[in-house]
Structures are given as C-alpha cells and as structure tokens.
Amino acid sequence: MLLEALRKEVCRVNRELPKRGLVTMTSGNASGRDPETGCVVIKPSGMEYDAMQPEDIVVVDAEGKVVEGAWQPSVDLMEHLYLYRHRPELGGIIHTHSNYATSFAALGRPIPVYLTAIADEFGAEIPCSRFASNEGDEIGKALVEAMGRGPAVLLRNHGVWTFGPTPAAALKAAVMVEDVAKTCHLALLLGTPDVLPPEEAKKWWDRYHLRYGQQEA
Numbered sequence: 067m068l069l070e071a072l073r074k075e076v077c078r079v080n081r082e083l084p085k086r087g088l089v090t091m092t093s094g095n096a097s098g099r100d101p102e103t104g105c106v107v108i109k110p111s112g113m114e115y116d117a118m119q120p121e122d123i124v125v126v127d128a129e130g131k132v133v134e135g136a137w138q139p140s141v142d143l144m145e146h147l148y149l150y151r152h153r154p155e156l157g158g159i160i161h162t163h164s165n166y167a168t169s170f171a172a173l174g175r176p177i178p179v180y181l182t183a184i185a186d187e188f189g190a191e192i193p194c195s196r197f198a199s200n201e202g203d204e205i206g207k208a209l210v211e212a213m214g215r216g217p218a219v220l221l222r223n224h225g226v227w228t229f230g231p232t233p234a235a236a237l238k239a240a241v242m243v244e245d246v247a248k249t250c251h252l253a254l255l256l257g258t259p260d261v262l263p264p265e266e267a268k269k270w271w272d273r274y275h276l277r278y279g280q281q282e283a
Contacts, residue, residue: 067120067121067134068105068125068133068134069100069103069105069107069125070120072098072100072107073107073120073121073123073125074120075098075232075233075234076096076097076098076107076108076109076123076158076233077118077119077120077122077123079096079098079158079160079233079234079236079237080095080096080109080115080118080123081115081116081118082237083096083115083160083162083237083240084115084116086237086240086241086244087164087244088162088164088240088241088244089115089162089163089164090163091114092112092113092114092115093162093163094160094161094162094163094225095108095109095140095142095146095160095161096108096109096158096159096160096161096233096236096237097109097140097143097146097158097159097160097233098157098158098159098232098233099150099156099157099158101157104127104128105125105126105127105128105133106125106126106127106128106143106146106147106150107123107124107125107126108123108124108126108139108140108143108146109123109124109139109140110122110123110124110135110137110138110139110140111137111138111139111140111141113137121135122135122136122137123135124137124138124139124140126139126143126147128147128150128151129147130143130144130147142161144203144206145161145205145206145209145227146159146161147206148203148205148206148207148209148210149206149209149210149227149229152206152210153210153213153229155231156229156230156231157230157231157232157233157235158229158230158231158232158233158234158235158236158237159227159228159229159236160227160228160229160233160236160237160239160240161225161226161227162225162226162228162240162244163224163225163226164225164226164240164243164244164247165244166244166247166248166250166251167192167220167225167226167243167244167247168220168224168225168226169247169251170192170194170220170247170250170251171194171220171221171222171223171224171225171226172223174194174197174222174223175194175220176191176192176193176194176220177191177192177194177220177243177246177247177250178191178250178259178261179191179261179262179267180249180250180253180259180260180261180262181246181249181250181262182262182270183242183245183246183249184246184262184267185262185266185267185268185269185270185271185274186270186271186273186274186278187216187217187239187242187246187274188214188215188216188217188218188242189214189215189216189267189268189271190214190215190216190264190267191214192216192218192219192220192243192246192247193212193213193214193219193220194212194219194220194221194222195208195209195211195212195219195220195221195222196208196211196212196222197222197223197224198221198222198224205221205224208221208222209221209227213229215271216239217229217230217235217236217239218239218240218242218243226240226243226244228240228243
C-alpha cells in the first residue's frame with residue numbers, strides 16, 4: 067500500500083471528525099500531503115466514517131490523478147490541491163461544517179479575539195473569506211486570500227477550513243475553532259465581549275507557541 071503511514075494517519079484523523087462533533091453523516095474531509103512525492107491522500111467521496119479503513123483513503127498526484135485507491139476522492143479534492151500548491155508548508159487540511167463556527171460563516175463574520183484561547187491558537191481574529199462558487203479554483207482562491215497568521219479560515223456561507231504541518235495539527239485547529247466559536251456564540255447572546263488589543267493577543271500567541279508544553283532540554 068502506497069504511503070501506508072500517511073494513509074493510516076489521515077484515516078484516523080477523518081474518523082475523529084464525527085467523534086469530535088465536527089461533521090454529520092458523510093460531510094467533511096481530511097487530507098495529508100507527502101512532501102517527498104507531492105502526493106496527497108484524502109477521504110473517499112461520500113464514504114461513511116465508521117466504515118473507513120486506511121486502504122480506502124485515496125492517493126492522488128499533485129494534479130489530482132488517482133495513483134492508488136479503489137474509490138473516487140472527495141469532491142473537495144481540488145480545493146485541497148490548490149491550498150497545497152499555494153501554501154507548500156502545509157501537510158494537512160481539514161474541511162468541516164461544524165455548527166458554531168459555521169454560524170459565523172453563515173453571517174460572513176470573522177471570530178474576533180474575544181478570548182485568550184483564540185489568541186493562543188490563532189494569534190488574531192479567525193478570518194471569514196468572501197463567498198466563492200464551487201466552480202474551478204474559486205474556493206481555493208478565496209481561502210488563500212483570507213488566510214492570516216492562524217491555521218483556520220471560515221468560508222462564507224459554507225463552513226470551516228483548517229490547516230497545519232500535519233493532519234493531526236489541522237485536526238487540533240478544527241477542534242479549537244469549534245470550541246472557541248461555541249463560547250463566543252454564547253457570550254454574544256449575553257452581550258458584547260471586549261476584543262483583546264493586538265499587543266495583548268501577541269503576548270498570548272508568543273507564550274503558547276514558544277513556551278507551552280514540554281520543552282526539549
């Protein structure tokens with residue numbers, strides 16, 4: 067099986083999406099990119115998550131031609147490929163329609179830095195792109211245009227896209243987007259939260275990315 071380790075990881079990450087409440091039925095998808103070959107592995111179109119096995123994950127080349135796999139790749143494949151082409155540092159991408167984050171996308175609204183948790187993970191507001199048709203590279207272009215410092219973009223009237231150096235990092239970002247979006251949604255029901263000043267957001271970003279977790283000796 068080509069790219070066995072990456073296919074196992076992408077399968078695992080895909081199967082985490084419904085467990086984390088980020089997708090329903092067969093919606094959403096996760097992919098990973100192999101830096102050595104440039105190949106991308108991605109969820110099959112319309113496949114039930116619970117039934118998915120590593121061998122079901124489809125391998126395509128940088129142009130989207132199937133290299134190995136019995137199934138058709140996700141209908142969002144071209145968006146994934148566009149992002150990998152234009153942001154070569156990415157190794158994992160996830161697309162969901164998670165409820166709270168997508169409620170902001172439905173309104174065409176970014177998620178401001180209302181919380182230190184947003185500053186930690188995203189460094190600034192979570193941006194919302196313009197509306198994009200599903201024809202050609204329109205979605206990919208809209209996402210790249212909107213991408214900021216953090217690993218997430220809300221696609222207007224559509225859903226959530228998250229990114230990272232690995233599929234696992236993209237999964238973490240997808241979980242965090244939904245978590246902070248829920249808190250912000252609830253806060254907005256009660257009033258208008260204050261936005262952290264940019265200099266304060268930077269302090270939290272720096273601490274989280276430079277000092278959080280176990281450091282190598």
